[in-house]
Amino acid sequence: MAEKYYGTVEAGGTKFIVAVADEKQKIVDQARVKTEDPESTINNCLDFFRKYALKSVAIGTFGPIDIDKHSETYGFIKNTPKDGWSNFDLKGAFERGLNVPVAITTDVNASAYGEFIARGKKLDKSLLYITIGTGIGGGLMQGDKFIGLNNHPEMGHMVARKHPDDKFVGGCIFHKDACFEGLAAGPTLKGRTGIPGEDLPRDHETFKFIRYYVAQLLFDIYLTARPDVMIVGGSVLTEDDMPEVRDDFALFMNGYFDGLNLDEMIVRPAVENNGSAVLGCIEMAKKIAK
C-alpha cells in the first residue's frame, strides 16, 4: 500500500494522544494511550500506528527535551521526575519502531505551530501560545520560526510578583510561590481552596488570582518578544476569563503602551477542543515527509 498518512503524538504525563491524518489534515483515527513506563507506552503507540502506511510522524511532548539538532541526545527527554523517562530517546523510539522520519518539539511549540497554521501562516507576525493546565508552559514563534534555538522556553517558571491579597504558599516544587506555575497552574486552585479545580464554580473568587498571574506572565513575555497575538490555552481559564485577563494586562501596562488592541491580542485558541497541537503536528509531519 502507498504511504499516505501522517502520524501525530501528543506526549503528556498522564496520556499519549496518537492520531493519524490524511493529506487534507483530516484525522482518520485517534487513540489515547496511558502513560506508563516508556517501553509499554511506546509499544502501545506503535501498535496503533502500525495499522497505517505512514509517511512521517511528529511529536509534541512534555519536557524538558533536547531540541538541539547538533546534540547527541537530540530528541531525548531530559531530567524529569516521571519515573523511567529521564534520558529516554523519544524521537528515536518512533523512528526505529516505524522506520519513518520523525519530527519533535514541545507540546506548547506544537500548539503554537497549530495556531500559526490555523491563523493563516502570517510570516510578518509573532505569536505566543501559553497553556494553563496541570503546569504552565509557552511556545513562541516569530514568523514560522520557534524562539528558543538550542533549548526550549520554560515560561511557567519565570519569577512572579505576588498579588497583595494572595496568601498561598505556592505549589512549585522548585520555586514554591515564586513562579507562575507555583501560583497559577491548575493544582493551585485546590491548593488555595481545598476543592479540586474541576469542582470549583467558575465564578469562584480564586480565579481572580489565576487571571492576575496569567496577565502578568503575558505582559512579561510581551515586553521580551512583542508577539502580535497571545493565545491562552489549557483548561484552567475559559473565554469568559479573557476580559479580566485583558483588564489586568492593562493595569500592568499602566499607560506604558497606548493603542494596543487587547481584544485581538489576548485570545483563546482558534482551533477548538484542544486541537492546536494535533494540527501543528500534522503540519510538522508534512514538512519532513519524503
Place this chain on the structure above:
Amino acid sequence: MAEKYYGTVEAGGTKFIVAVADEKQKIVDQARVKTEDPESTINNCLDFFRKYALKSVAIGTFGPIDIDKHSETYGFIKNTPKDGWSNFDLKGAFERGLNVPVAITTDVNASAYGEFIARGKKLDKSLLYITIGTGIGGGLMQGDKFIGLNNHPEMGHMVARKHPDDKFVGGCIFHKDACFEGLAAGPTLKGRTGIPGEDLPRDHETFKFIRYYVAQLLFDIYLTARPDVMIVGGSVLTEDDMPEVRDDFALFMNGYFDGLNLDEMIVRPAVENNGSAVLGCIEMAKKIAK
C-alpha cells in the same frame, strides 16, 4: 571623491555619538552632539557627517521607535517624554540630509548586533544584550535575527518580584517599584541612598539589590528565549559584580536547570569602552550600502 565610509549614530537622551568608519571597521572620526531639540541636534550631526563621502548610515537610538518596515511611520520616534521628539522622523532626517541609505534599530539592538559580530557571528546561538544605565533595556537575537518583529522589546518594564529587604518606593514613572527599571536602573542608587550612583563606593551594600534584580531579569528572559549568552552592559554594574549576579541567577533557578555554565553565559561586553553599539551600527551600515 569615491564613497568609502560608513556613518554611525548612537542616539541618546543626553547626547548623540556620531562616528565615521572605514571598510575595515576602523573609526576614523567621532564626535559628541548634545541632545537638544530635533532640528539643531540633527543639523549638528549632519554637519559632522558632511565632511565625509558616506556609503550609508546606521542608527541605534533611544526608544520607543517604530521598527515595523510596513508602517508609514517606520523609523519615527514614538511617544516620548523628551520634548519635541515624539513622532519625529529620525531615519528620514538622515536620509534626506545625507542622501544615503539609512538603517535604524534600538540602541540595545545595535549593541546586541555588535556583540554578535565581535563574538564571531554564531548563527546557531542566541544572544541577549541588556544595559543597566539611566534606564534598563535589552536586545535579543536568534542567529542574526532580532527578536521583536513589528515592535522592539521593552524588557526594563517587565514585572519584578521585590527583594524582601528592599524598602525602596521605586523610580519608574509608569510602574514605581513594580518593574526592573524602577528598581535597578542607575537613578535607583541615589533613590535608595541619597548619594548619586557615580559617587557611591563600589562595595556599597545597595548594589546587592541591583545584582539581585539583574539576575532576576536575566532569569525571566532566559526562560522565554533561552539565549546561549547574556551580556550585561551599561555603567551601573562592572565585571566585579558578575560573580554575584551569577550566584543570584542560580538561586532563582533553585535546581530547575542543571549543567549550565553561568561563567560563560552571564558576561560583560566583549567590545570594550561601550563600543558594542558602534560596531553593530558599522555592520548594519555595511549591509545596506549599495
